[in-house]
Structure formats: C-alpha cells, structure tokens
Amino acid sequence: MLDDFFKYQAQTSPHPLAMEISHAKGSYIYDTNNKEYLDFVAGVSACTLGHNHPKVVTAIKSQLDKYMHVMVYGEYIQKPAIELAKLLAKNLPKSLEKTYLTNSGTEAIEGALKLAKRATGRSEIIAANKAYHGNTMGAMSVMGFEERKQAFRPLLPNIKFINFNKELDLKHITSKTACVILETIQGGAGFIVPSNNYLQKVQKRCNEVGALLIFDEIQPGIGRTGKLFGFQHYNCTPDILVTGKGLGGGMPIGAFTASAELMDLLSDNPKLGHITTFGGHPVIAASALATLQEVTAGNLIEQALEKEQLFKKLLVHPLIKDIRGKGLMLAIITPSKTITNTLILKCKDAGLILFWLLFEPKAVRITPPLTISNKEITKGCNIIIKILDDILQEK
Template sequence: MSGFVFGEKPIQVASGDGVHVYDESGTEYLDAGASYACAPVGHCHPAVVDAVESQASDLLFVQGSYPTETRTALYDRLADLAPGGVENVWLCNSGTEANEAALKFARHATGRETVVAAKRAFHGRTLGALAATWKQQYREGFAVPGNVEFVDYGDADALAEAVDEETAAVLLEPVQGEGGVNPAPEGYLQAARDACDDAGAALVFDEIQTGLGRTGSLWACEQAGVEPDALTVAKGLGSGLPVGATLVADWIAEDAGDHGSTFSGGPVPCAAALATLDVLEDEGLAANAADVGDYLRAGLSALDVRDVRGEGLMVGVEVKRGANRALRALALEHEILALPAGRTVVRLLPPLTVDERHADRVVAALDDVL
C-alpha cells in the first residue's frame, strides 16, 4: 500500500459515495485528484466492483492469444465509441504502453521515424513515450532515443513547419495535463490535422487524461471536431485497474507491424472497463463534467490567482506562491486531495460524479489557503 503523501497515515478505504477516501484514523478526504483521473466514476462504484468480482470468480486470466468474452466485448465497445474511423483496437496495461504502441504502429505504417511532439507534453516514462515527453527531469540519464522534434504547444505555424515528408506522427494532448492544464487554442488541432494530411503523417491524440468524459465529452477531440488517425486511452478506463488501449484507423492497422503483450486484455481489467463505460453512459457523467466544471471554474476565477484554465473537470489553477504549499495546506487543513501540474499549478481531476456542493468546498478551501 502506498503511503499518503501529505501525512503519516495511509489511505485505507473509499467511501460509498465514491468521491471520498479515509485514512486509518477515519479522517475523510475529498478526492479532487481521483488518483490522476483513474477513478472517473468514483472509487469502488458498485457496478464496477460487481463486474470485477464476477469475472474474478469465473476466469482470472488467460493469455492474449486466446479469445475471451470480455476482451472481445471491450474491443467492440471501444470501436463503437471511437471518434471517427479509429475503430481498430489494441489493448494494453497503461498509458505509456498505449503511446508506445501508437508510435510503433505509425512508424511501421508510414515507413518513417520522426515524431513531432509539443513542449510541456507528457506521454509516459518508457523509452519511446519518454522520447516524446518534454520535461528534462523525466528524461535525464536514460539515453532517450532521438527522432523527436518539439514545437511550442498551440503554435500552428511552428507545427506546420515541423511536419514534413519524414514525419511519421504528430503526437498531441488535446489538453496538456502534466504540462500545466493547457487547452489547445481554437483551430490548433485542426491545423495539426491539416499538416498531417499534407505530409502523409499520422495524427495521434493522447487522450489518456482527457478521455472518458473528463473534458465534457467522451473524447476531448470531439469538441474540436477533429478526427485523429490514432487515439490512446488508459487511466480511468478500468476505474483504477491496469488497462489501456490504442485505437487506430484502417490504414494504420493494415500495416501496423508486429506487436503484442502477455497481459493485453486480461479478463478482469476488461470487465472493469466495460462496467466503467456503462456507468459513464448510464449516469451521463460527461454532461455532468461539463456542467460542474463550468461551475467550478467560475468560482475559482473569483479567487486571487494568476489563471484558471481547463475543460470540464480537468482544471488548472495557477497560484502565486507555488503549488506544493497549496496542496499540502489543502490536504492537512481542509481534507482535500489535489495534484500538481508543474511548480505553480494546482490540478483538479475529481471523479466525474462530483456536484456543485463539492465544487463549493474546493473553492472555499482554496480561497482560505491562498
């Protein structure tokens, strides 16, 4: 069990409402970070718990080369939910694996090696994904492979200039998460689409943090009306169980090369993912994220802060005196768990089940802390 970062008492249990967790002394914390967006339907949602328990009692695991009912169902469900034509699904265990697969598939399908990524991007910590991750502290000492060109996020002209006949893929987050919660400027994702079309490169959207209703629609790219050639998803897909996916268009799937994983599409994570997707749809959580997100950002904008930005329930609050101090005070003085996004940004990624009462509590606490 991981220790609770702000104190000596580890988190022990989650509450029935899904938005709170408790330490061993019984102190209740509002989880406004959802463990880096890994609990979109709340902690221990009954439907997810039931699905996991049922599957675990039936079949815990079988290798990926044997078809199973749950894996096939998840393939079909993700294909049905995919934006545009990215209906070919490969399952994995994490976001970084999903991005690794997307980069491998794009390179093989195009016969090219260069990747264009954005400054301040975060795509994972394995070597391929790490190569497209901007922050030097993650890269230092690991002999990260080259063939990645970084451009300023949001600069459409710089992006267009960087993409050429040697570009295999453009890899972008529709809203940067780790880099400071930076939404794409209007027209930027379309400019990326145009640049890829002109050069014959693959446009890959990393929706590992933005997907599954977080920004107010199932996929953030839908709000911009832009269809990628590949899309990656993980984090909240299994409500905390390790499962991710790479969705690709036909032209990539037809020449994706050789790839695989022993644990790809394990029965229990697939059951959790199917139940999570059911809850997201049945409870209208994307719409709730849009509504409560607007309400939360409006309240935060009245505070003495440098900036409030984001989409839906993916919110960044840029503070004046550093994020870590604010995060510690939120946890110890107000029993609210939040996250950093760089040195000066408090990141809020609560379960999509939160309501205006929870938003009011977060705003009041930040007002007091700041």
C-alpha cells in the same frame, strides 16, 4: 506501515504525501485513523466513477468467478475485451474501429509510435514541448521536458519538438515525418487547451505530407472534458487514439485505437509486431467495460461542463490568477510555486486532496471523479478559499 513504506517500496520522489490508506468510497478516501478526505484528484484522473463504484465492483467480482488470465493477448476469445473494444468503436468515428488493449497508457503510447513507424516506413517523430506521454523509454523520448529525461539518455533518435498552439511550427512537419503526437489538452504543462483551430491545422498538415496524427487522450478521455474524448471538441479526428487512466475505472489499463487497415499491420510482417502478456486482462477489461457503459449511458459527460462552471463560480480569489482546462480537467494557477505548495499541503490537513502538475509549478490539479456532487464541489471549494484567505493574511 510508514517505516516499511520507505524501507521496502521504491519511491518516486523524495517527499511523498505518505497517507496511510484504509479504504475509499465515492468521492472520499479514508486513512487508518478514519479521517476522511474529499478527493479532488481521483487517482490523477483515473477513478472516473469515484472509488469502489458498485457497478465496477460487481463487474470485477463477476469476472473473477469466471476466469482471470488464461492466455497472452490476442490468442483466445474473451468476452470482456471484445465487448470493451466494440463499445469504444461504437462511440468513436468510423475510422477508429479497432483497439489494442494494453496494461497502461505509456505502453499504449509505445504501441502507437511503433504503429506509425510501421505504417509510414519513416522514423521522424514530432512531439510538443512540455508534453508528457509516459515514462517508458519511447514515451519519455517524446516528453518535452529535458530536465526529467536527461539522466536517461540516449533515448529514441530522430525526435523533433514543436510548440503547442504555435502554427508557424507546423512547417517542421514534412514528408520525413512518421507521426505527430499531441495531447489534446496538455496535462503536465498546466492544462493548456488548443486555440485557434490548432488541432485541425495540425491534422491538415499531416494529411498534406502523409504523416499520421496521434492524439494522447490518457487524461482528457472518458468524459472528463464534457465529451467522451477531448478531440471531439475540436472538429478533427486522429489516425491513432491513445487512452488509459479513466478507462479502467480504478484498474490499470491503456489502449490505442486506429483503422483496421492500420491496426492489422501489427499482426504481420513481422508477426507479433506488438505483444503483451496481460494486456486485455479479463478482470480489468470487465472493469473498463462497466466504466465506459456507465459514462456513455448517463449524463455524466454533460454534467462535467456544468460542474466546470460551478468550480469557476466558486473559485474566485485574489490568489487565483487563472483556471485552465475544460470540464473536470482543471488547474488553478496561483502567483507562485510557494503558494501552490502551501495550498496543496494545508488542504490535505483540512481534509481535501489536491495535487501538483508535472511541469507547471504554479498549478494546482483539480480532476475529481465525474460522479462528484455539487454539494461536494462546494465543500471542497470552500476549503480552498479558506486556506487561500489564510495564506493571504500571512503574507
């Protein structure tokens, strides 16, 4: 398959890991040589309940026996999508009551930006430096990393950037601003958490000038940070909430949620303000519903914070300068890009999957399934420490 992979499938980078996958279950992925890899990445925060979780698989198979795609989004009444949107509303503040389901997180970002412009009649959008919200043209426009978007300009006009956690920059949010879009925890930047009540202060400023606040929870959401959504740690509520990745339980999904008053604006003046053929697909909605039910019914969310402490207890080493993030959204910071690259690649050879972050070259991603056991955490951390010991001896 290796030759065909490079010949027929478009690549996202010059040097993909190119593992030939046979199957996956729980916290493990297996290659075609039946070598097992403990997965500390979970499909980049997407496989919330691990691989092939029985309740998710059962929900998918059950829905397959009933029907798959039957009509474009929003025309027919389909139980999986309704139940998913209803369960989201049940677990969110009252102002976040109505959800639009999409095919991906980046499409949900597009819908949220459109909704903010439609609601306010304004065009200015404020985002954060080193932000990542997806790779479609609108989402790329609010990406705060010029190197990754300069080849695709011109993008959306009237975008301004502020620095995450810098209160002085809030003066740039004015009566011309349609919305401020922020990740509740900055992902690509190195898992930067808000400090000094920053998100509350952004919300206060938005309220003062009539701008909408959009929180991107595509990575932090669905229990990964020790709350169902990351913003729930910070005593504030967005006007529009965007989620994706972990909501699907391994299937592709995105969603944006707001008040009924806001969301209804997309259905009229003009009609079809946001449309999608496959958004809310019944099989994917069934997978997401089973995932959300499992996450909210058990103690996986609370365990995320306990497992964070276990990681921090075990990952102590001279080459680990910091561990950023919250819950099971963690990033090891090493002294250099070279050490980070060596650690990730040697851990792969040793049967542990780690990965990079987008904009912080010294960071090592640790975002395992919420279902990972303490035994598996210990096993993976021991591999990391051994590889770091080897790197230290070679220096």
